[in-house]
Amino acid sequence: MYKVKVFVTLRESVLDPQGTAVVNSLHSLNYKDVSDVRIGKFMELTIEKSDRNIDDVVKEICDKVLANPVIEDYRYEIEEVVAQ
Amino acid sequence: MYKVKVFVTLRESVLDPQGTAVVNSLHSLNYKDVSDVRIGKFMELTIEKSDRNIDDVVKEICDKVLANPVIEDYRYEIEEVVAQ
Numbered sequence: 001m002y003k004v005k006v007f008v009t010l011r012e013s014v015l016d017p018q019g020t021a022v023v024n025s026l027h028s029l030n031y032k033d034v035s036d037v038r039i040g041k042f043m044e045l046t047i048e049k050s051d052r053n054i055d056d057v058v059k060e061i062c063d064k065v066l067a068n069p070v071i072e073d074y075r076y077e078i079e080e081v082v083a084q
Numbered sequence: 085m086y087k088v089k090v091f092v093t094l095r096e097s098v099l100d101p102q103g104t105a106v107v108n109s110l111h112s113l114n115y116k117d118v119s120d121v122r123i124g125k126f127m128e129l130t131i132e133k134s135d136r137n138i139d140d141v142v143k144e145i146c147d148k149v150l151a152n153p154v155i156e157d158y159r160y161e162i163e164e165v166v167a168q
Contacts, residue, residue: 007126022127025149031141033132042091042126043106048117057115065109 001083002047002054006076008067009040041066054078085167086131086138090160092151093124125150138162 010016019037026034043066047054058076067074094100103121110118127150131138142160151158 009126009128019127022149026145029148031145033134033141034129034145035132036128036130038128040126040128042093042124043103044093044120044122044124045118046120048119050117057117061110061115061118064113065106 001049001081002045003079003081004045004047004054004058004076005079006043006045006058006062006066006074007040008043008062008072008074010038011071011073014071040072085133085165086129087163087165088129088131088138088142088160089163090127090129090142090146090150090158091124092127092146092156092158094122095155095157098155124156 016038018039022037022039023034026037045058045061047057050057055078058078062074062076063069100122102123106121106123107118110121129142129145131141134141139162142162146158146160147153
């Protein structure tokens with residue numbers, strides 16, 4: 001079994017209105033030192049072992065379902081869990 | 085200047101309908117080995133240096149704005165960036 005962590009972030013060049021809204025909220029709460037916020041997604045997947053290479057599977061899943069490669073970047077960490 | 089990464093996840097006991105929807109999509113795309121998906125948020129903050137302890141500031145911001153402590157857990161990583 002694998003535990004996979006996927007981090008999806010907006011590309012540098014893409015505007016992040018949600019992040020801007022959070023910055024504005026923080027400023028109005030007097031956290032003036034926060035100069036930038038970018039908001040992305042964090043996903044934890046549990047994947048059972050199979051014949052296929054786990055790295056290929058995760059890459060496919062990210063490209064097809066979890067991220068939009070046009071506006072988003074992703075990176076992932078794979079951790080093998082030994083069943084108890 | 086600090087770069088802070090915040091990971092917000094739903095608590096273990098809280099249902100994640102968005103994650104369930106992703107699992108179902110993946111199954112219908114024939115990724116049957118994916119048994120669970122939990123979806124959270126990943127935020128990158130840029131915070132300028134100030135007199136206050138950065139750890140206290142980040143904790144406050146997470147509790148007040150970025151996470152809902154009733155249903156969500158969070159963890160964060162603080163990295164100091166030296167201006168060039």
